[in-house]
Amino acid sequence: MNTYEAKQAARKAGYQAKAAQAERQADAAHAQAHDMAQAIPFGQPILVGHHSERSDRRYRERIHQGYEKSFDLQKKAEHYADKAAAVGKGGISSDDPDAIEKLKAKLASLQAWQDTMKKLNGILRRHAKVDPETRISALVATGLVDDSRARELIKPDFMGRIGFAPYQLQNNNANIRRIAQRIKDLEKVADRPEFERSGPGYTYREDPQENRAMFLFDGKPAKETRDLLKRHGFRWSPTRSAWVRQLTANAQWSAMDFMRALELAQRQQ
Structure with a gap:
């Protein structure tokens, strides 16, 4: 597990802990409200005009608030449980130190799938005039699909097409180009040396290791400076005690533009 994966695991564990805590609090609030409700005899109405009316109404309101609190805490628990489940499901992050290797593996998988789709479509074209069973046998003989998958491929779609539709190859090819470009961009960042520049009251730093x-x-x-930083895409990071954003070409341009704007504002003061 690399440093990024460790951070992701810690983040997930944090969400899970918050979900568990909210779940316990929800159960406790529900149990308390239930116990309070048990003290009221079944069907007992509020005795209007009786000296107990005001305190009885307050008591019942506390029960209602207890149940409401329980429901809100349950929603909170579900919210954090969903966030925990979503950690690590957003694809390969550029912050991952192993991102380039993971993207290369993904690229190889996409390219292999593209070749597979092309090969199977080619077989179907060459066997366009034979019976379905012969087509299936030809597909299975490649070792790329089993009998069940081969039968699915010879079933016409809503447009009467068999095999893989053009849009499937186009979409996969677009993903190949996108992943290849990401690899190039990340390799440029990885090869970039650390950079630091000081200005009046601040230091600008580029850290390829942290991305x-x-x-x-x-x-x-x-x-005014904080607002200017935000407009340039920088956000406060308590863990780094710095205003940060992901290191990209656009981030570099934004940083330079921010420094120019800040220095201009300081000269005008």
């Missing part, structure tokens, strides 16, 4: 561009200030920057 982050960041601004570190001597103290808390003014609101």
Whole structure:
């Protein structure tokens, strides 16, 4: 497990802990409200005009609030459980130190699948005039599909096409190009040396290992400066004590533009 995967695991564990805590609190709130409700005899109405009316209404309102709190906490537990389940499901992150290798493996898989689709479609074209069983045998003989999958491939779709539709090859090819470009971009970042530049009251740093561009200030920057950072895509990171964004060509341009704007504003003061 690399550092990124460890962070992801810790993040998931954190969400799971929050979900479990909210679940326990929901159960406790529900149990308390239920116990309070048990104290009221079944069918017992509020005695309007009786000296107990006001306190009885307050008591019943507390029961209602207890159940509401329980329901809200249950929703909170489900929210964090969903967030925990989503961790790591967003594809290969550029922050992952092994991203390039993982993307290369994914690229190889996509390319192999593209070749498979082309080969199977070619077999179907060459056997266009034979009976279905012969087609199936030809497909299975490649070792690329089993009998069940071969039978699916010879079934016409809504447009009467058999095999893999053109859009399937086009979409897969688009993914191949996208992944290949991501690999090139990440390799450029990986080959880039660390860069640091100081300005009045701040330091700008590019860290390829962290895959982050960041601004570190001597103290808390003014609101105008913070707003300017946000407009340039930088966000405060408590763990780094810096304003950061992912290190990309666009981030580099934004950083330079921010520094120009900040220095211009400082000269005008």
